[in-house]
Amino acid sequence: MLQDIPPHLYFLLSGILFTIGAIGAITRRNAIIVFLCIELMLNAVNITFITAGNLYNSLDGAIFVFFIMTVAAVEAAVGLAIFIMLFRLKDTINVDEINLLKG
């Protein structure tokens, strides 16, 4: 059944998800939402990989996805730890108020 859906729709879905994620990551103020948006972008990329792997009858795409998911899990752990530390430091996780890198 899945084979019946033409690949370009998968790519389209991936693109839409990625764009939503990117816009969300740039525009949202809540750090956790930003974080979720990044996860969304990662998963949009995953869809692309799977689709492409399927299209060319290769497992490479699936292997990439496993790596990405692993990294995403690690990232989630580290990212959440960072947010907790930030919250302790500044009493907020609003990214607009976190501008310690300002030159």
Place this chain on the structure above:
Amino acid sequence: MSSHIWLIILFPLLGFLINGLLGRWMPRKLAAWVACLSIFASFAVSASIFLEFLALPPAERILDLDIFPWIVSGDLQVYFGLRIDALSLVMCLIVTGVGFLIHVYSAGYMHHDPGFVRYFTYLNLFVFMMLLLVTGNNLLVMFVGWEGVGLCSYLLIGFWYEKDSAANAGKKAFIVNRIGDFGFLLGIFLLFVSLGDLGVWTLKFSEIAPHATLLDPAVVTWITLLFFVGAVGKSAQIPLYTWLPDAMEGPTPVSSLIHAATMVTAGVYMIVRLNFLYSLAPDTMFVIALVGVLTAFFAASIGIAQNDIKKVLAYSTISQLGFMFVAVGVGAYAAGIFHLMTHAFFKGLLFLGAGSVIHAMSGEQDIQNMGGLRKKLPITYVTFLIACLAIAGIPGLSGFFSKDEILWKAFSAPQGHTIIWLLAAITAAMTAFYMFRLLFTTFHGQCRASEEVKHHIHESPRLMTIPLMILGFLSLVGGYVGIPHVLGGENRFEKFLSPLLAPQKQLAASGWDISFISQAWAATTASPHETALEIALMALSVLLAAAGIFLAYHLYLRRPGLSSDIAARYSGLHRLIENKYFVDEIYDRIFVQGVLRLGRFCARFVDEGVIERFVNGTGSTMNALGGLVRRVQAGYVQGYAFGIIAGAIVLLAYMTLRPLY
């Protein structure tokens, strides 16, 4: 024989090194001995060479010795070399002889000075440099000596450097001399380049001389004029003479040695040394004679109204140097050197006598506070009188022979002119007047010193009076080496120098060839008509000198009040002369203030306005640019993310949309 001529310059150098390096651990007496003996040894060597020379035929009286290669660069090959010939030997004898006497005198004069050893160190260095100047066999060695004596002059004028006026006078002398030295250097360059164009790359006198005639006359005129600029600076002629009166801030023996007897005559020596060039440039000769006679006249007129004993002598020195330039300017080189020698005797003596007076008067230099010292300083008085008679040109004394030779040559030489003679003769009368004014106000009449000073007046110690007596003797008899033909002599002095001197416009092609001597002699063998004229002019100049002396006697001894009456009647003129024609003030206004103003302008507009703005502008531009770029780095991570994504989109767009070829 030629191998030991370097001993002449070695001894003063050794004296300088010993006193300079070890002097502070030596007793004062030893330092004075070292200094005096080193000069005496040098004098002895010069004298021995002189005796050897007398035994040789005139053409062989040249010792040229290249000691070591100094600057070797392509075509330019300069050796550190010395040359002793009749001219440099005369100079050596003057420098070491008079120098020795002044060294001995200084040992007495500077006895109480805390800088005793330093003084003798400088003095020995000076003699070394002066000897280098006169014995160098090429222009560069001469230039080293030239600059070296300038340095020593600066050091010794500012010897009492705690005194502001002395330090300033030293600086003034140094800076004014730089102007002249600049001309001298340019002259060397121009000579070197123009000779090089002819394929002769050399700076040696003995190699320049044979090729001088090959040069373009216009170029020779420029070269000689540039050299003359150097002489004007060093020998204190118009317009660069102002440093010499100020140089009197130095110790009096220094004024005597450097600023009367030797260094200031270096310009005359240089012109005579390069006479083969000057004889080819009649225009330059005219300029020299003109500058010389104007300086002589001008300085003598200032000397009339000065009241500082040393200032009178300083202006007198300038005036007498002017006489020497008249001599070389009309081509009478031997007469110029002759006057240089007798002047070294009597002017050196006058300064030493003045030093003796100042010593006795506890440092007083104003002749208005002196008077009647004749009885208290008999030796100083007699020697001073001899020197005054000599400089005034009283027959029988040294100055008479040399000065009259110059006057006669100014009148009779092809380059001479009646106007030049007239001005020089008037100057001679003025010289007699101001010298005897000085003598009468200082040594005759009532003593006008304060009681305390009067109490201390005493004749100087023997260390000082013996040099006075020797110089007095030389001033008396020094002229007899050059008795002119008209008085039955044979002018041995001129004969001694003549192998080196080019007669007017007939330089032999082989340079130092002596065949032209006979021609020169033929020219000087006077016709009876000329003899009568020469004797008449001689009598006239003696009359003028006597008139000057009598006038001084009348105004300052017989009718003491009269001079101030006259001064009051012509108060404008008197003020003008007393203030040295305000030349110092004019120079100050135009040049010193001008340079200061230029400096301020540079500081304010060029430095602050241009350079500083440029430097600061670089910094602030970078700052402003940074301020612009800084805004991008706002610290919002989302902004950075946007940048990354936008960049990625642009890249993607470019990759997809670019034409596929």
